[in-house]
Amino acid sequence: MGSEKRVKISVQNLNFYYGDFHALHDISMDMYENHVTALIGPSGCGKSTFLRCINRMNDLILGTRVEGKLLLDGKDLYDPKVDVVEVRRKVGMVFQKPNPFPKSIFENVAYGLRVNGVKDKKFIAHRVEESLKMAAIWDEVKDRLHSSALGLSGGQQQRLCIARALAMEPEVLLMDEPASALDPIATQKIEDLIFELKKRFTIVIVTHNMQQAARVSDYTAFFYMGRLVEVDTTDVIFTRPKEKQTEDYITGRFG
Amino acid sequence: MDKRKVIQSLAFGLFRMAALVNALALAILIYFLVKNGISAISWEFLTQPPRNMMTEGGIMPCIVGTFLLSFGSMLVALPLGVASAIYLNEYAKPGLAVRIIRIGINNLAGVPSIVFGLFGLAFFAISLHFKVSLLTGMFTLGFLTLPVVISSTEEALRSVPNTYREASLGLGATKWQTIYKVVLPAALPGILTGAILSLSRAAGETAAIMYSAAVFFTPKMISSIFDPVMALPYHIYVLATAGTEIDKTRPLQYGTALVLIALIFSMNFIAIYLRARMQKKR
Ligand SMILES: Nc1ncnc2c1ncn2[C@@H]1O[C@H](COP(=O)(O)OP(=O)(O)O)[C@@H](O)[C@H]1O
Ligand SMILES: [Mg+2]
Numbered sequence: 383m384g385s386e387k388r389v390k391i392s393v394q395n396l397n398f399y400y401g402d403f404h405a406l407h408d409i410s411m412d413m414y415e416n417h418v419t420a421l422i423g424p425s426g427c428g429k430s431t432f433l434r435c436i437n438r439m440n441d442l443i444l445g446t447r448v449e450g451k452l453l454l455d456g457k458d459l460y461d462p463k464v465d466v467v468e469v470r471r472k473v474g475m476v477f478q479k480p481n482p483f484p485k486s487i488f489e490n491v492a493y494g495l496r497v498n499g500v501k502d503k504k505f506i507a508h509r510v511e512e513s514l515k516m517a518a519i520w521d522e523v524k525d526r527l528h529s530s531a532l533g534l535s536g537g538q539q540q541r542l543c544i545a546r547a548l549a550m551e552p553e554v555l556l557m558d559e560p561a562s563a564l565d566p567i568a569t570q571k572i573e574d575l576i577f578e579l580k581k582r583f584t585i586v587i588v589t590h591n592m593q594q595a596a597r598v599s600d601y602t603a604f605f606y607m608g609r610l611v612e613v614d615t616t617d618v619i620f621t622r623p624k625e626k627q628t629e630d631y632i633t634g635r636f637g
Numbered sequence: 638m639d640k641r642k643v644i645q646s647l648a649f650g651l652f653r654m655a656a657l658v659n660a661l662a663l664a665i666l667i668y669f670l671v672k673n674g675i676s677a678i679s680w681e682f683l684t685q686p687p688r689n690m691m692t693e694g695g696i697m698p699c700i701v702g703t704f705l706l707s708f709g710s711m712l713v714a715l716p717l718g719v720a721s722a723i724y725l726n727e728y729a730k731p732g733l734a735v736r737i738i739r740i741g742i743n744n745l746a747g748v749p750s751i752v753f754g755l756f757g758l759a760f761f762a763i764s765l766h767f768k769v770s771l772l773t774g775m776f777t778l779g780f781l782t783l784p785v786v787i788s789s790t791e792e793a794l795r796s797v798p799n800t801y802r803e804a805s806l807g808l809g810a811t812k813w814q815t816i817y818k819v820v821l822p823a824a825l826p827g828i829l830t831g832a833i834l835s836l837s838r839a840a841g842e843t844a845a846i847m848y849s850a851a852v853f854f855t856p857k858m859i860s861s862i863f864d865p866v867m868a869l870p871y872h873i874y875v876l877a878t879a880g881t882e883i884d885k886t887r888p889l890q891y892g893t894a895l896v897l898i899a900l901i902f903s904m905n906f907i908a909i910y911l912r913a914r915m916q917k918k919r
Contacts, residue, residue, distance in 0.1 A: 437807060444730065471809030481800035483819055494808035497818065543804070550808060 390415040396450035420599035437473040474552030480539035482531035517545035537568025677892025702866030707840040713779025718786030746784035757849030774850025782835035789831025793824035826915035833908035843870040869897040
């Protein structure tokens with residue numbers, strides 16, 4: 383881990399509500415540029431909810447409410463003046479289940495550029511290729527760019543979705559259990575990929591797999607029942623956590 | 638044999654019978670129409686206007702009229718219905734307004750078609766000065782089929798997985814871009830199927846057009862949307878009830894019915910074919 387690290391995302395006293403249900407309690411933590419932060423915790427503890435706050439995806443759910451601050455490069459994402467479309471362009475997301483559009487492989491990756499007004503065909507083709515290469519799927523699809531993305535295997539679809547997000551050159555990449563629907567080999571590929579991607583992006587990944595968190599992340603945050611119990615370097619969390627709850631979870635005594 | 642098994646096979650047998658009755662009813666209807674109507678079908682019948690007080694000649698103006706009416710009604714119902722469904726399903730926040738709109742749509746679906754016909758006459762033909770015409774018929778049938786278009790479109794929109802919407806918005810697309818570029822294309826087979834089914838419904842509609850669009854005989858070919866038209870279902874009605882020589886025109890009546898049914902069936906088959914093809918393409 384480099385010595386000069388810069389805070390990319392700063393969360394300050396964040397509370398989140400689904401209607402009356404208080405899902406996140408007073409979360410405060412920082413996430414660093416070009417580092418991977420893993421969010422772990424038992425199912426239902428609020429990992430996805432927290433992740434979806436970072437690109438304002440929860441705005442889509444009726445009756446939700448956010449309190450506190452969520453700063454990206456020091457600017458509050460929930461400031462009324464902020465354009466949510468702009469936020470999502472900077473903060474890309476990869477979902478739990480691969481969700482390519484029912485379009486061609488090429489069009490899937492080109493989609494984000496097109497909706498953001500890019501017209502230059504050469505530029506689009508170049509960026510599509512670059513993104514597919516970055517997502518380590520280029521060699522598998524380069525001969526069938528114009529066939530349907532739905533013909534790919536689950537693991538390939540997920541890497542395509544990563545490529546689709548990368549094509550926007552986001553600053554932050556959010557991943558919600560990106561490998562949970564995949565077999566071990568596909569999972570391995572995604573993990574290798576994360577290792578490469580963090581050189582260029584800030585990554586926040588939700589995982590229910592302890593080994594995965596240990597393998598891919600630099601920082602780990604442990605959530606429990608809507609609260610952030612502990613956040614530290616992955617090394618500290620997995621070897622000498624300060625909280626008893628964290629230790630119990632890591633060692634598999636509950637969850 | 639076990640008593641439960643007897644009951645089971647009895648129940649299944651009954652259900653199978655019920656299903657068979659449907660197919661049987663259709664088969665009998667078609668047999669009946671073909672048997673009585675096939676002799677009337679000829680090139681002349683399909684391409685000539687009626688002659689001699691409608692006791693001879695063909696039904697070409699009725700075929701044309703029914704085509705114009707049913708496709709014309711879609712020009713009204715499709716944009717309006719799809720737009721309403723998009724609003725209800727993608728934009729509207731649940732609440733009193735949406736509930737009232739839905740109640741309105743459901744009640745519209747329950748309005749008898751003769752009432753639509755009278756409404757068309759009173760509102761479009763007289764108040765808006767459209768006269769008894771193709772245009773009035775298009776609007777009347779358009780509103781009649783609107784609830785079907787809305788509900789089939791809503792159904793199609795609901796079947797588009799939310800993950801598509803999230804993926805699109807997550808890439809910085811606006812809501813409208815998401816609907817236009819992802820949701821609508823994915824919903825298209827369902828929307829088209831609904832549209833074609835409403836089309837065939839409009840083609841068979843009689844009561845709604847008898848005051849608003851159709852005349853029982855017009856010697857000239859339609860030249861503007863303000864002209865009235867002849868139509869297949871109304872022609873059957875006229876020949877069977879109001880003609881001077883009902884018995885003499887019997888074969889013509891069956892022949893017209895056969896043409897109408899063939900038209901409607903082929904529309905339905907096109908709908909099925911289109912849907913199957915588009916689903917395969919994805
Ligand atoms: N759309 C929603 N509406 C209401 N409650 C929700 C919604 N999504 C999640 N929740 C609740 O919020 C809590 C946290 O959920 P989630 O963030 O999905 O947990 P995790 O990703 O850690 O499994 C759970 O209690 C869940 O039931
Ligand atoms: Mg989750």
